[in-house]
Amino acid sequence: xxxxxxALGAPGPVGGLALIMRRSIIEGCAGYLPERIxxxxxxxxxxxxxxxxxxxxxGIQERRIAADDQQTSDLATQAAERALANAGMRAEEIxxxxxxxxxxxxxxxSTAVKVQAQLGATGGPAFDIQAVCAGFVYGLAxxxxxxxxxxxxxxxxxGAEIFSRILDWEDRSTCVLFGDxxxxxxxxxxxxxxxxADRGILSHHLHSDxxxxxxxxxxxxxxxxxxxxxxxxxxQEVFRHAVNKLSDVLLEGLAANDxxxxxxxxxxxxxxNKRIIDATARKLGLPTEKVILTVDKHANTSAxxxxxxxxxxxxxxxxxAGDVVLIEAIGGGLAWGxxxxxx
Numbered sequence: 210x211x212x213x214x215x216a217l218g219a220p221g222p223v224g225g226l227a228l229i230m231r232r233s234i235i236e237g238c239a240g241y242l243p244e245r246i247x248x249x250x251x252x253x254x255x256x257x258x259x260x261x262x263x264x265x266x267x268g269i270q271e272r273r274i275a276a277d278d279q280q281t282s283d284l285a286t287q288a289a290e291r292a293l294a295n296a297g298m299r300a301e302e303i304x305x306x307x308x309x310x311x312x313x314x315x316x317x318x319s320t321a322v323k324v325q326a327q328l329g330a331t332g333g334p335a336f337d338i339q340a341v342c343a344g345f346v347y348g349l350a351x352x353x354x355x356x357x358x359x360x361x362x363x364x365x366x367x368g369a370e371i372f373s374r375i376l377d378w379e380d381r382s383t384c385v386l387f388g389d390x391x392x393x394x395x396x397x398x399x400x401x402x403x404x405x406a407d408r409g410i411l412s413h414h415l416h417s418d419x420x421x422x423x424x425x426x427x428x429x430x431x432x433x434x435x436x437x438x439x440x441x442x443x444x445q446e447v448f449r450h451a452v453n454k455l456s457d458v459l460l461e462g463l464a465a466n467d468x469x470x471x472x473x474x475x476x477x478x479x480x481x482n483k484r485i486i487d488a489t490a491r492k493l494g495l496p497t498e499k500v501i502l503t504v505d506k507h508a509n510t511s512a513x514x515x516x517x518x519x520x521x522x523x524x525x526x527x528x529x530a531g532d533v534v535l536i537e538a539i540g541g542g543l544a545w546g547x548x549x550x551x552x
Contacts, residue, residue: 392516
């Protein structure tokens with residue numbers, strides 16, 4: 210529930226009192242990509258695939274791969290520093306840090322506390338969120354809850370992944386799909402009147418279904434094999450569930466805000482597969498020119514894909530103040546969700 214407060218001195222809906230509601234505003238966003246670019250042609254020299262096979266089925270042309278001496282926290286910190294600069298804020302002003310990741314530096318402590326230390330922002334809580342590719346949406350919802358209810362006034366939400374470390378590079382059905390990177394957004398609490406005309410995050414819609422666990426998972430873990438294992442995926446089944454669940458959860462978000470697809474300025478989807486993105490947009494009736502696409506250059510960067518796409522779209526001027534932005538993602542679990550944002 211949103212925190213509601215009454216302020217004296219202005220006409221409003223309750224006996225001359227104006228209703229004021231806290232809301233999370235995205236003050237800045239940025240991304241970081243490792244320097245090394247791996248093309249489809251380079252992968253074709255390692256596994257039985259081709260540039261055409263990958264492009265036709267996924268839309269991916271290249272991906273970034275982290276250097277051997279880079280950890281997930283390094284990528285996350287780079288993205289966070291850039292997002293803070295974009296927001297015009299200092300690390301000491303941040304009350305909360307959430308890192309959405311499936312590839313943490315260590316089993317414990319969290320990658321978030323390492324990022325916190327590297328930034329010099331040691332005043333508030335820092336922890337990780339694990340919902341695989343849906344992690345950024347889950348993390349955004351968690352941070353938004355803190356800000357709405359007064360638990361924090363500002364937050365960093367970071368999606369950061371080095372998926373190249375959990376890929377079976379002999380499995381062409383998975384190794385061609387993923388890349389490494391990080392993206393971050395800075396949230397700041399502000400007051401509004403509670404309408405969806407207010408700038409900021411309007412709503413979140415999160416779901417999961419553990420009966421679909423075996424469709425996308427890593428075949429290892431501390432309590433099973435004591436090894437990290439490799440990513441395994443039932444691609445066709447994941448595709449089917451993704452299109453249906455993502456279109457449904459986007460419609461859920463629109464309905465919650467009394468909106469239709471015609472109100473949407475931009476869909477910023479999880480960048481997993483161009484065919485999934487296209488099919489989801491068609492089910493909503495959104496034209497392709499309203500969809501932010503980065504999967505061709507980044508591949509699937511899991512929890513990092515949405516903030517990386519947001520950062521690119523803001524940097525090139527497509528995202529403008531007041532735009533209605535939908536984000537969505539689905540990942541292992543299965544876990545999926547959407548958010549509706551007034552930019």
